[in-house]
Amino acid sequence: MKELNKELMASSLAPIVLLILRGQESYGYQIIQELRDKTKGQLNVAEGTLYPVLKKMEAKEWIEGNWKKAESGRERRYYALTDKGKQELEQQYSQWNFINDLIHKLWNHPLSTSNSLLMTISQ
Amino acid sequence: MEPSTFNLQQSVDDYISVIKSQGSLTNADVIELTAHLHDATEALQRNNLTEEEAFLIARKRLGHAEILTEEYAKVNTTVTINKTWAYLFLGFNLIYSVPAILLIGICSVYLTVYKFYEVSTTSTIIITTFHLLFTCFVWYFVKQKNKISKFIEKQMNENMSRIVLISFVPMVVFAFLLPKLLRWNIYYALVYPGHKFSSLLAEFSQLFAIINILLAILSLVFSIHKNEGLNLKALFEKPSIVALICFGFVIELFAASTRIMQTGSIMLNAAIFGMVYFMASFLIAFYNKGGKVNKYIFFFCALGVSLETIVGMRADSFRTSDNQLTIYFVSAMLICIVAGRLLGTSTKSMRNLKTAS
Numbered sequence: 001m002k003e004l005n006k007e008l009m010a011s012s013l014a015p016i017v018l019l020i021l022r023g024q025e026s027y028g029y030q031i032i033q034e035l036r037d038k039t040k041g042q043l044n045v046a047e048g049t050l051y052p053v054l055k056k057m058e059a060k061e062w063i064e065g066n067w068k069k070a071e072s073g074r075e076r077r078y079y080a081l082t083d084k085g086k087q088e089l090e091q092q093y094s095q096w097n098f099i100n101d102l103i104h105k106l107w108n109h110p111l112s113t114s115n116s117l118l119m120t121i122s123q
Numbered sequence: 124m125e126p127s128t129f130n131l132q133q134s135v136d137d138y139i140s141v142i143k144s145q146g147s148l149t150n151a152d153v154i155e156l157t158a159h160l161h162d163a164t165e166a167l168q169r170n171n172l173t174e175e176e177a178f179l180i181a182r183k184r185l186g187h188a189e190i191l192t193e194e195y196a197k198v199n200t201t202v203t204i205n206k207t208w209a210y211l212f213l214g215f216n217l218i219y220s221v222p223a224i225l226l227i228g229i230c231s232v233y234l235t236v237y238k239f240y241e242v243s244t245t246s247t248i249i250i251t252t253f254h255l256l257f258t259c260f261v262w263y264f265v266k267q268k269n270k271i272s273k274f275i276e277k278q279m280n281e282n283m284s285r286i287v288l289i290s291f292v293p294m295v296v297f298a299f300l301l302p303k304l305l306r307w308n309i310y311y312a313l314v315y316p317g318h319k320f321s322s323l324l325a326e327f328s329q330l331f332a333i334i335n336i337l338l339a340i341l342s343l344v345f346s347i348h349k350n351e352g353l354n355l356k357a358l359f360e361k362p363s364i365v366a367l368i369c370f371g372f373v374i375e376l377f378a379a380s381t382r383i384m385q386t387g388s389i390m391l392n393a394a395i396f397g398m399v400y401f402m403a404s405f406l407i408a409f410y411n412k413g414g415k416v417n418k419y420i421f422f423f424c425a426l427g428v429s430l431e432t433i434v435g436m437r438a439d440s441f442r443t444s445d446n447q448l449t450i451y452f453v454s455a456m457l458i459c460i461v462a463g464r465l466l467g468t469s470t471k472s473m474r475n476l477k478t479a480s
Contacts (some may be wrong), residue, residue, distance in 0.1 A: 014133070027158075027179075028155060028158075028159050029158070029159050029162040029163060029166075032159075033166070035257075046184070046185065046186025046190055046191070047159065047163070047184050047185050047186060048156060048159070048185040048186040048190075048191045048194075049186055049190065049191065049194050051152065051155055051156065051195075052195050052197060052198045055152075055198045055199075059198070070158070072161070074157075074158050074161060075154050075158065076158050076162075077151075077154075077158075079156050081354055110323040
């Protein structure tokens with residue numbers, strides 16, 4: 001079970017939700033299920049914390065919520081991506097890709113020669 | 124095997140109520156979280172779990188109430204703002220209606236006792252006992268501070284609008300619906316102990332009750348910043364200068380009210396007057412360390428000594444007789460303040476020695 005850094009989880013939840021809603025409108029529990037399926041249950045996040053994130057995104061008009069009656073007769077709030085949300089998703093996607101590329105480059109960058117020398121001396 | 128008594132709807136409602144009682148959920152959030160728990164439970168039941176097992180897992184996965192409260196509080200800022208206004212309305216209504224209800228109750232007692240017993244020893248005993256019981260009730264009410272605030276908090280979290288609307292009812296009744304004649308009698312009846320019953324004891328006990336109300340209000344106000352429960356130690360340990368001055372003023376009122384009890388001897392009157400200051404000075408010295416006690420006692424009695432000296436000397440100058448009463452009362456006051464300070468400090472030292480041994 002992966003337990004991500006709290007801040008990392010908080011900042012990445014929004015684009016993940018936008019990506020899930022890009023496919024079709026969905027409700028809270030369904031979004032959680034999708035997340036679980038995609039990570040094969042590896043991601044450990046308190047499910048209830050998704051809803052405040054959805055509220056924040058709705059306030060920013062990235063998503064739009066509507067109440068609908070489920071088959072069981074219970075009210076469910078369905079969320080759909082707005083045009084503003086699509087633009088935001090594109091922006092965040094490119095930002096995450098940029099960060100991802102940068103981390104890859106720095107990770108694969110050979111260690112500096114002075115460091116190599118120090119390692120040799122210590123051996 | 125015993126049939127299961129598990130009730131899913133009740134269990135879901137109970138858990139959501141726990142989160143809601145923390146005060147950061149809107150009604151829409153409650154519906155959404157309730158639906159989530161039901162959906163999660165149904166999904167888990169498809170994995171051959173019982174309804175109860177599925178609910179327990181779903182509840183755990185939903186997250187701890189504290190975490191959810193914290194996260195919802197960040198997005199539901201209007202809930203906090205609305206709650207603040209609800210408390211303001213509630214406070215205003217209670218400040219007006221509770222004293223009004225008490226006043227009507229108290230005056231009803233006076234009018235009833237006077238109607239049946241007029242001026243008599245029986246009426247004096249009943250009224251004095253009533254005042255003493257009322258004083259005990261005031262302090263009992265103050266001791267219930269935590270329970271009362273938890274009750275109000277619970278009502279606010281369950282339904283803010285309901286409790287605010289209910290709090291308007293006494294105000295409407297006593298401000299607008301009560302007949303004018305009855306209200307006139309209320310103000311008139313307040314002076315019954317002194318004027319109608321013609322009893323010094325009844326009048327003194329009435330003043331005693333009023334001064335205890337003032338002390339109770341001071342206790343509540345000056346305990347706001349203290350984390351300990353409401354007790355003598357919390358009230359008297361390291362008091363602020365403002366608290367000491369306010370306390371000194373109320374003690375001066377209390378001490379002055381003892382003059383109603385005309386004992387016939389100026390020395391005895393002064394001694395009773397001084398005893399009030401003795402007790403207050405003792406409490407301050409007992410609950411504080413040696414170095415700062417003098418400073419606290421100074422701020423506590425400065426106003427009282429000044430008032431007693433200035434007002435007393437003015438009153439003496441208007442007196443037709445040769446009696447200069449101020450000297451007796453101020454002397455008794457100062458002697459008793461010093462005696463209270465010394466006894467308070469020595470009692471504390473003896474107690475510390477006893478604890479150490």
